[in-house]
Amino acid sequence: xxxxxxxxxxxxxxxxxxxxxxxxxxxxxxxxxxxxxxxxxxxxxxxxxxxxxxxxxxxxxxxxxxxxxxxxxxxxxxxxxxxxxxxxxxxxxxxxxxxxxxxxxxxxxxxxxxxxxxxxxxxxxxxxxxxxxxxxxxxxxxxxxxxxxxxxxxxxxxxxxxxxxxxxxxxxxxxxxxxxxxxxxxxxxxxxxxxxxxxxxxxxxxxxxxxxxxxxxxxxxxxxxxxxxxxxxxxxxxxxxxxxxxxxxxxxxxxxxxxxxxxxxxxxxxxxxxxxxxxxxxxxxxxxxxxxx
Amino acid sequence: xxxxxxxxxxxxxxxxxxxxxxxxxxxxxxxxxxxxxxxxxxxxxxxxxxxxxxxxxxxxxxxxxxxxxxxxxxxxxxxxxxxxxxxxxxxxxxxxxxxxxxxxxxxxxxxxxxxxxxxxxxxxxxxxxxxxxxxxxxxxxxxxxxxxxxxxxxxxxxxxxxx
Ligand SMILES: Cc1cc2nc3c(=O)[nH]c(=O)nc-3n(C[C@H](O)[C@H](O)[C@H](O)COP(=O)(O)OP(=O)(O)OC[C@H]3O[C@@H](n4cnc5c(N)ncnc54)[C@H](O)[C@@H]3O)c2cc1C
Ligand code: FES
Ligand code: FES
Numbered sequence: 001x002x003x004x005x006x007x008x009x010x011x012x013x014x015x016x017x018x019x020x021x022x023x024x025x026x027x028x029x030x031x032x033x034x035x036x037x038x039x040x041x042x043x044x045x046x047x048x049x050x051x052x053x054x055x056x057x058x059x060x061x062x063x064x065x066x067x068x069x070x071x072x073x074x075x076x077x078x079x080x081x082x083x084x085x086x087x088x089x090x091x092x093x094x095x096x097x098x099x100x101x102x103x104x105x106x107x108x109x110x111x112x113x114x115x116x117x118x119x120x121x122x123x124x125x126x127x128x129x130x131x132x133x134x135x136x137x138x139x140x141x142x143x144x145x146x147x148x149x150x151x152x153x154x155x156x157x158x159x160x161x162x163x164x165x166x167x168x169x170x171x172x173x174x175x176x177x178x179x180x181x182x183x184x185x186x187x188x189x190x191x192x193x194x195x196x197x198x199x200x201x202x203x204x205x206x207x208x209x210x211x212x213x214x215x216x217x218x219x220x221x222x223x224x225x226x227x228x229x230x231x232x233x234x235x236x237x238x239x240x241x242x243x244x245x246x247x248x249x250x251x252x253x254x255x256x257x258x259x260x261x262x263x264x265x266x267x268x269x270x271x272x273x274x275x276x277x278x279x280x281x282x283x284x285x286x287x288x289x290x291x292x293x
Numbered sequence: 294x295x296x297x298x299x300x301x302x303x304x305x306x307x308x309x310x311x312x313x314x315x316x317x318x319x320x321x322x323x324x325x326x327x328x329x330x331x332x333x334x335x336x337x338x339x340x341x342x343x344x345x346x347x348x349x350x351x352x353x354x355x356x357x358x359x360x361x362x363x364x365x366x367x368x369x370x371x372x373x374x375x376x377x378x379x380x381x382x383x384x385x386x387x388x389x390x391x392x393x394x395x396x397x398x399x400x401x402x403x404x405x406x407x408x409x410x411x412x413x414x415x416x417x418x419x420x421x422x423x424x425x426x427x428x429x430x431x432x433x434x435x436x437x438x439x440x441x442x443x444x445x446x447x448x449x450x451x452x453x454x455x456x
Binding site: 001002003004005006007008010031034035038039041042043051053055080100103104105106107109110190191192 | 295296298337338339340345352354359423424425427428429
């Protein structure tokens with residue numbers, strides 16, 4: 001249970017961090033909170049030759065108003081900072097509501113937004129939340145910078161759009177539209193454990209009270225954040241009645257997603273949770289958007 | 294053995310400096326370099342909470358932090374929990390009073406998780422106590438007495454403050 005030897009670098013600026021990670025490329029690794037990386041190094045599942053520590057790069061730790069009603073979140077923002085932030089509660093209530101579900105307080109004190117998004121654990125809350133919010137990630141390297149939508153960032157099991165020399169530096173969460181609503185639900189065996197199934201929902205109503213944007217994004221049911229697209233499409237242009245919501249949740253569980261069994265739950269139990277949690281999340285999100293019941 | 298790196302940390306109010314391998318876990322630094330064996334190691338992969346210490350006042354797991362990373366910062370272990378070395382901290386008194394420990398292996402982690410929690414939330418509900426303790430595993434007590442001890446400690450700290 002001890003990590004293999006490695007060289008350690010603690011850059012003080014982003015340009016310094018970028019050239020270090022470019023230099024050490026595949027053999028090196030960034031360390032943010034270390035709450036996922038250090039355990040895998042202790043197990044020697046990861047044996048990076050060099051660690052580039054982002055904890056001393058102050059320009060990566062910020063949480064601010066984007067001037068357009070949304071949020072800019074620096075990659076090194078700790079989970080706990082977002083959990084305690086009034087600004088986050090106002091500007092991104094879905095994100096704020098999901099924070100306490102992430103691990104335990106000792107881990108949230110150290111773990112970071114950027115680390116969680118880059119790690120891309122299929123059972124993690126934040127990737128699903130960011131897809132539901134339509135967030136975008138800024139990826140920077142010595143070669144330049146680019147913005148990638150959360151939905152395009154996730155490409156498979158623990159696989160993202162990040163190149164080995166890139167650092168995820170910032171997350172842009174857009175302002176919530178008028179008449180929009182959100183909800184987050186998850187079931188775990190014990191508070192703070194990875195979810196058996198979780199779901200983030202966002203909905204938007206048009207002037208007539210019909211749904212014109214729906215996102216229903218699950219965690220822990222596939223290789224990454226999983227959008228229930230047929231469920232969302234079935235609600236498009238419809239008034240959100242309880243019967244339509246129930247049918248959408250049924251589609252999520254039976255048409256969109258093919259859950260797998262593992263030591264925590266059977267596929268059948270997961271399917272049941274997909275339907276129940278999907279229905280709850282959609283009803284709650286529509287109620288928050290101000291839909292007539 | 295790989296290259297050694299200098300690290301200077303304030304541990305329980307005392308400045309210490311060492312040269313260490315970067316792969317040395319903070320838990321091993323405390324136990325093996327400083328002989329502060331009150332910090333216990335259960336799982337060594339961030340799951341059990343036994344190794345919880347305070348880093349600049351916040352509870353963190355010392356088995357998934359590298360000691361080089363805390364250069365210049367301050368760490369509090371169970372040995373430094375009570376300001377007065379001849380007196381137990383109210384949390385420790387409450388754990389004794391309510392039988393919040395049996396073998397005691399998990400206890401330092403519980404104490405250091407609770408200390409900053411009670412400073413921030415002096416009058417927690419039982420549900421809040423259970424939630425903040427969700428990351429600490431105890432194989433002996435069944436948790437009930439630990440929760441009772443936490444609630445008693447909160448009461449003791451409140452009356453200490455209120456005078
Ligand atoms: C017991 C336990 C329970 C947990 N439970 C949960 C849970 O319920 N839900 C949950 O979501 N998470 C959980 N976690 C994980 C925790 O949330 C981590 O904080 C998170 O997964 C990783 O964030 P980090 O900052 O610690 O990243 P690190 O561990 O430092 O890094 C993770 C990976 O991301 C890369 N990386 C980090 N930052 C960047 C960046 N800015 N740009 C590019 N790459 C980067 C690293 O190179 C590494 O590969 C748990 C962890 C533990 C130990
Ligand atoms: S020893 Fe650190 S969490 Fe178990
Ligand atoms: S008292 Fe023995 S593990 Fe908690």
